[in-house]
Amino acid sequence: MDLSGNMSLIVQRKHFAKLADFGCILCYKIGYGEGTPSEIHHLRKAGIRANAPVIPLCPEHHRGNTGIHGLGKKAFERMYDLTEDDLLKLTHSMIGELNG
Ligand SMILES: [Zn+2]
Numbered sequence: 001m002d003l004s005g006n007m008s009l010i011v012q013r014k015h016f017a018k019l020a021d022f023g024c025i026l027c028y029k030i031g032y033g034e035g036t037p038s039e040i041h042h043l044r045k046a047g048i049r050a051n052a053p054v055i056p057l058c059p060e061h062h063r064g065n066t067g068i069h070g071l072g073k074k075a076f077e078r079m080y081d082l083t084e085d086d087l088l089k090l091t092h093s094m095i096g097e098l099n100g
């Protein structure tokens with residue numbers, strides 16, 4: 001059994017659960033409130049997807065017409081005047097880094 005692999009998976013699951021509990025980071029940022037049921041969005045950067053940073057977004061802000069996948073990253077960032085990185089930084093300041 002690969003214990004170290006399992007441990008990091010558990011840490012990651014806990015982190016995801018914390019994110020999901022907090023709710024949509026964009027709803028929080030634009031004043032819709034905390035605790036909107038959310039999904040995990042992976043930031044697509046160079047590198048390994050398994051280690052990609054993640055932010056919590058509600059289904060609308062994730063896949064909906066006003067969401068990052070619905071609008072596309074560029075239009076999304078223009079619409080809210082926020083970059084994915086801004087949301088990631090905010091997520092980290094609210095919830096803490098993975099493993100943190
Ligand atoms: Zn939202």
Ligand SMILES: [Zn+2]
Nearest residue numbers: 040041042062
């Ligand atoms: Zn996504």
